[in-house]
Amino acid sequence: MNYAIIAAGEGSRLRNEGVAAPKPLVPLNGRPMIGRLIDIFIKCNAETISVIVNEQMTEVADWLRALAPKLPVELKLVVKSTPSSMHSFYEVSRHFNGRKFILTTVDTIFHESDFRRYAEAFEADDSDDGMMALTTFIDDEKPLYVDVDSDMKITAFCDSPFPGVKFISGGIYGLDGKALEVLDRCISSGVSRMRNFQRALVESGLTLRAFDFGKIIDVDHQDDIAKAEQFIKQD
Numbered sequence: 001m002n003y004a005i006i007a008a009g010e011g012s013r014l015r016n017e018g019v020a021a022p023k024p025l026v027p028l029n030g031r032p033m034i035g036r037l038i039d040i041f042i043k044c045n046a047e048t049i050s051v052i053v054n055e056q057m058t059e060v061a062d063w064l065r066a067l068a069p070k071l072p073v074e075l076k077l078v079v080k081s082t083p084s085s086m087h088s089f090y091e092v093s094r095h096f097n098g099r100k101f102i103l104t105t106v107d108t109i110f111h112e113s114d115f116r117r118y119a120e121a122f123e124a125d126d127s128d129d130g131m132m133a134l135t136t137f138i139d140d141e142k143p144l145y146v147d148v149d150s151d152m153k154i155t156a157f158c159d160s161p162f163p164g165v166k167f168i169s170g171g172i173y174g175l176d177g178k179a180l181e182v183l184d185r186c187i188s189s190g191v192s193r194m195r196n197f198q199r200a201l202v203e204s205g206l207t208l209r210a211f212d213f214g215k216i217i218d219v220d221h222q223d224d225i226a227k228a229e230q231f232i233k234q235d
Contacts, residue, residue, distance in 0.1 A: 001042040001044065001046060001047060001048060001100060001101070001102060001119065001123060002046075002048050002049075002050070002095070002096050002099055002100065002101035002102070003044075003047050003048070003049045003050070003091040003095075003101065003102050003103075003104075004049070004050040004051070004052075004089075004095070004096075004101060004102070004103045004104075005034060005037055005038075005049070005050070005051045005052070005092075005103075005104055005105070005106050006085050006088045006089060006092070006103065006104070006105050006106065006189065007023070007024040007034055007051055007053050007057070007060065007105075007106035008052045008053055008054040008057075008080070008081065008082055008085070008088040009023065009054070009085070009105075009106075010054070010056075011015070012136065013220055013221055014026065014219075014220070014221065014222060016198065017221060017222040019222055019225075022057055022059055022060050023106060023107060023219070024053065024057070024060045024106045025059065025063060026219065026225060027058055028109070028162050028219075028225070028228055028229050028232060029229050029232065029233065031165055032063070033106060033107065033109070034051070034060070034064075034106050034217065035067070036051075036232075037104060037106065037108075038067070038071070038075075038117055038226060040112050040116075041102075042072060042073060043112070043116070044115065044116055044119040044120075045084075045119070045123075046073045047074075048073060048074045048075075048076060048095065048214045049074070049075050049076070050075075050076040050077075050078065051064060051070075051075065051076070051077055051078065051091040051092070051108075052077075052078040052079075052080060052082070052088045052091050052092045052093045053077070053078075053079055054079075054080070054081040054082070055079055055081045056078065056081070057079075058221060061077065061079050064077050065068075065077065065194075072235035076092075076095050078091050078092055083192065084192045084194070085105065085192050085193070085194045086183075086186065086187075086191070086192055086193055086194045086196070086197045087187070087192070088105060089183065089194065090114060090183055090184075090187050093180055094182060096180065098175075098176075098177035098180065099176070099177060100122070100123070100174070100175070100176050101142065101174070101179065102119060102122065102172065102173065102174045103160040103172070103173045103174075103175070104171060104172045104173075105171045105218075106170075107216060107218050107220065108170065108171040108172060108216060108217075109216065109217040109218070109219060109220040109228040109231060109232060110133075110170070110172070110215075110217075111213075111215075111232065111234070111235040112232075112235055113172065113215050113235055114214065115172075118131070118133060118172070118174070118211050118213065119174075120134055121211060122174040122211075127207070128153075128207045128208065128209045129175070129176055129178050129179060129180055129201075129207050129208060130173070130174055130175040130176065130201065130206060130208045130209070131174040131206075131208070131209045131210075131211050132146070132154060132169065132170075132172070132173055132174065132198070132208055132209070132210060132211065133169075133170035133171070133173075133174075133211050133213050133216065134146055134148075134169065134170050134210050134211065134212055134213065135167065135168060135169075135170040135212075135214065135215055135216040135217060136166055136167060136212070136214060136215070137214070137215040137217065138168050139217070139218070140168065140218055141220070142159075142203035143168040143169070144157055144158070144159065144168055144169040144195045144198070145157070145158040145159070145160065145161050145162065145165050145167070145168055146158075146165075146167045146169055146195075147162065147165070147167060148166075148167065148210045152209060152210045152211075152212075153207060153208065153209060153210070154208040154209070155202065156199075156202060156204060157169065157195055157198045157199045157202065159195070164186050167210065167212070168215050169195070169198070170216040171216065171218065172213075172216070173198075174211075175201075178206055179206065182197070182201055182204050182206065183197060183201050184215065185200070186200050215231070217231055221228050
């Protein structure tokens, strides 16, 4: 399985709240959050791991370059500032060669056991074009609400809540080569933001299965760090 991490954001909210470390290197129970993700990916049969950081994150890029020779899989590092997470996704997607991949944002915190179940389910799924992680834990400032049918197929991504809504996007995307064709069209037509790309997947007729993680936490603010540390201790 190919894995990728988007770690190209500025982390301005954490910095403004007094967190000195760049977001990817913020420690959770003593391990930088990006290092924790890489560890989990390796345990889940990673063949390659691609990471994008922005050009200002020299400390993060240096940390990853030092880590790469110690890993049992290839770490592909992209250093580039982009206008949106969708554009960051486009940059790392060049390494997937049309094969299945799982992409996450760096501040997406989940139980390792849940992620392993998800990765195994996606790898075994030969009927769908993608498998998107959803969460029922709504603690995001601007969540992306997700509508599903009775078979847990995704039918819509919505900016606003709607009657009966249960899930929001969890920031973990399992996709195949068809999705990259949609991504290329989005980039060419000037579309921006990951949520608009996800809408384009549905509009293009791709079949996306929902995977209920139960709870996923985003680390956006300083007080989220303690919440995340306590959460992962429960795994």
